[in-house]
Amino acid sequence: MKYLDEYRDESLAKSILAEIRRLVTRPWVLMEVCGGQTHSIVKYGIDRLLPDEIELVHGPGCPVCVTALEMIDKAHAIARQPDVIFCSFGDMLRVPGSDGDLLTLKSRGADIRVLYSPIDCLKIARANPDKKVVFFAIGFETTAPANAMSVFQAHKQGLMNYSILVSHVLVPPAMAAILQSPQNRVQGFLGPGHVCAVMGYEEYEPIAAQFHVPIVITGFEPLDLLQGTLMALRQLEAGRAEVENQYPRVVRREGNRSAQQLVSEVFEVCDRKWRGVGSIPNSGYRLRREFREHDAERIFAVRQIDTRESDICISGEILRGIRKPHDCPAFGTLCTPDHPLGATMVSAEGACAAYFAYGRHLAAERIAAQAREEAVLS
Amino acid sequence: MCLAIPGKIVEINDDEHGVRMARANFGGIVKQVCLEYTPEARAGNYVLVHVGFALGVVDEAEAAQTYQALKNMDQLGELAYPQPEAAAAAVTTS
Numbered sequence: 001m002k003y004l005d006e007y008r009d010e011s012l013a014k015s016i017l018a019e020i021r022r023l024v025t026r027p028w029v030l031m032e033v034c035g036g037q038t039h040s041i042v043k044y045g046i047d048r049l050l051p052d053e054i055e056l057v058h059g060p061g062c063p064v065c066v067t068a069l070e071m072i073d074k075a076h077a078i079a080r081q082p083d084v085i086f087c088s089f090g091d092m093l094r095v096p097g098s099d100g101d102l103l104t105l106k107s108r109g110a111d112i113r114v115l116y117s118p119i120d121c122l123k124i125a126r127a128n129p130d131k132k133v134v135f136f137a138i139g140f141e142t143t144a145p146a147n148a149m150s151v152f153q154a155h156k157q158g159l160m161n162y163s164i165l166v167s168h169v170l171v172p173p174a175m176a177a178i179l180q181s182p183q184n185r186v187q188g189f190l191g192p193g194h195v196c197a198v199m200g201y202e203e204y205e206p207i208a209a210q211f212h213v214p215i216v217i218t219g220f221e222p223l224d225l226l227q228g229t230l231m232a233l234r235q236l237e238a239g240r241a242e243v244e245n246q247y248p249r250v251v252r253r254e255g256n257r258s259a260q261q262l263v264s265e266v267f268e269v270c271d272r273k274w275r276g277v278g279s280i281p282n283s284g285y286r287l288r289r290e291f292r293e294h295d296a297e298r299i300f301a302v303r304q305i306d307t308r309e310s311d312i313c314i315s316g317e318i319l320r321g322i323r324k325p326h327d328c329p330a331f332g333t334l335c336t337p338d339h340p341l342g343a344t345m346v347s348a349e350g351a352c353a354a355y356f357a358y359g360r361h362l363a364a365e366r367i368a369a370q371a372r373e374e375a376v377l378s
Numbered sequence: 379m380c381l382a383i384p385g386k387i388v389e390i391n392d393d394e395h396g397v398r399m400a401r402a403n404f405g406g407i408v409k410q411v412c413l414e415y416t417p418e419a420r421a422g423n424y425v426l427v428h429v430g431f432a433l434g435v436v437d438e439a440e441a442a443q444t445y446q447a448l449k450n451m452d453q454l455g456e457l458a459y460p461q462p463e464a465a466a467a468a469v470t471t472s
Contacts (some may be wrong), residue, residue, distance in 0.1 A: 001405040003384040003424060006445055015452040024453055036380045063379045091379060091431070117430025119412055120396075141379040143472075145415055146431045157395055194380040197426060211464045223448060233438055249441035250426050256434055259415040265467075 003249065007221030016226040017049055020233055024053045028236050029185045030229060031178070031321045033060030033171060034140075034192035035349030036220050042354040044222045045230075054229065056187035056372075057097075059176050059319035061192055063139045063167075064091045064347035067101040067321070069307040071167045074096040075136050077302045078104060078165065081369040083126060085111045087121050095346045096308055118150035118164075124315040125154065134296045137164040142194040144168055144284065148266035151248040151287065151294045164298040168285035169272055171195050172203050177280050178320050179211040186321050188232040190225065191217040192249040197273060200255025204243045212241040219247040266291055276309075276343035310335075313342030318351050325352040325360070332361025382428035384436050385411065387421050402427060 017188045020248040032038055038058045039049050047056045060066055060081025076097045079086035086102070095115060106112040111131075115121065118135050125133040148165060154162040163234040171192055178184060191204060196217045208215045214235035218228030228246040235242060245251055265288070287295045312330045317323040323343065325331045337353050342349035348357060355361065380464070390413065393399050398413040402425065413419050416432040423431035424434035 001384070002386075003441060009448075012448045012452050016448070019451060034380055089379070117412070119430055138379075140380055142433070144380065145433065146412075146429045149412065149414060149431065153395065153397060168398055192380065194382045194426075194428060194433070197382070227444075227448065246444075249437050249444060250434055252434075256415055258417065259433065261417075262415075272439070347379070 004221060006233055007219070007223040007245065010224060013049075013226055016230055018068045018224065020054070020226070020230050021038075021234055023230070023237055024051055025237060026215045027053045028187050028233065029055045029057055030188045030190060030232055030322070031186040032190040032218070032225070033059040033061045033175065034220075035065065035347070036194070037190060037192070037218065037225060039349050039352055039354050040220050040222065041225060042358050042360070044225075044276075045358075046222060046225050046362065050229065056229075057324070058318065058344075058351035059189075059321065060178070060274065060277060060319040061140065061171065061195075062244055062349040063143070063169055064095060064345050065315075065350040066169055066276065066341040067092075067095070067138050067167045068275050069097065069309065070272045070273070070305045073099075073305040073307060074297070075165055076100075076102065076136055077110055077305070078300050079105050079110050080295060080298070081128070081132075083132055085124060085131050085133045086111060086136070087113045087115050087118075088125065089138070090114045091286070091347050091349075092136055092138065098305070099170035102317075103255045106334075110254045118147050119153070121150055122157065122159060125159040126157075127163060131161065132299070132320065133162050135162075135164045135339065136167070140169055140171055140192070140195050141199045141263075142192075144263045144267060145198055145256070148263045151266050151291050152262060154294060155291060157233075160293055162288070163299050164288055165297040166267075167272075168270070169265065169274065170283050170285070171209070171214065172207060173280050174274065174277075175207055175285075176211075179207070181320060181322075183320070183322050186213065188214040188217070189234055190214045190228045190232065191243070192225070193217055193219045193251055196245075196251045196255060198256050198259050199247065199249065200253050201243050202253060205333070208241050208243050212244055213260070214241050215243045217243065217245045217247055217251050221249065232264070233255070244326050274319075276319050278316075310341040315342035315344040315352070318344045325355040328352070332356060346354045380428065382426045382433060385427050387411075387419060387423050390419070390421055390451045391397060400432075402432075437454070438453075
């Protein structure tokens, strides 16, 4: 496909790698922010192609992963109600709450539908005036314009039986929280290309300046990720800390103004709890008062739900780049995509799930087995 | 989740409620796409699509420039770091 295939060229990848090897003089830790980038990096083995000096740690940019367990339980409580058609992106179906997942609820008779786009909810709401149609509106800034438009159009078209359960998260406050942590290891970022297609990258400039970290807005294909790494490395080696754009075919500095305008008309910034990380000030969206009739949390008044996370899971540290999936004793054994213990295993874009999908738990097992063998022999 | 892919606009048409929609081709698969956020998009343009919404028109000039920069690096790389076969040939002929 045009604009995808040419960014997977092996020969060009080799020359970027050669340039990276030539430039690097000391160890550096880079974080890719977006879960889609994590998935690409692990799928193509980009982290293993890089010289040992460059370590990629995986950021918190998987919205399914960081959706708080309480919110998932709320979604399930709403989906169980008999007059509800509960709609969701497919990624959310298998994420376990305190009592099973959405697929289990569906098998027990709940009307749960997987949608490609929230705009499809409007048709469902129109065709089912006696039902309450609820969309599970999760995502980063990339998804906010789509979710905002569904509410805006429902309101305009008088579809008062449509509401959304909002669990939106925002990237820049999470990056700032990572950098403020005393345990922080991150020295540069590959910024989230599709978030910035919507929001632009002006708001990243104060972060780069304040924390003196390079931020390179980066795409999702292997050559994009390698070139983003090279650009960040050039800055680090030269002592620069700027926002650069590796992905100009899609990202402009000002972003998409008309999308930003509708998003801010429908949503307002609020504090948000991130699974594995905790509450981050001003890191989410909620519906504005003018659209409260479409706010599922208000309509269904689900009581506060108490939840408990696994004691073993280290996903909070993985999401902040402090540790890697292999550092967790439960990775690939007690914790797998079928039985996830925490945030980074629940969605394919989580770091643990990506490591598992591409066989890295097997590598971990081999190393462990080898160590055991050596211990026996010695 | 933030997956977005480029699709080529085949035909633009408003839906019955005046929402600007289009049919877009993704490597042979044609899907409906909302163009409300890309008023500048025209038939034949590539748009970057996420969950059924075009988030921007792909900038063909920028795409060509990025790709050319990578190509140039590839050629410079070959000059700076001779391929093993070329290096071996250079040794045997000298």
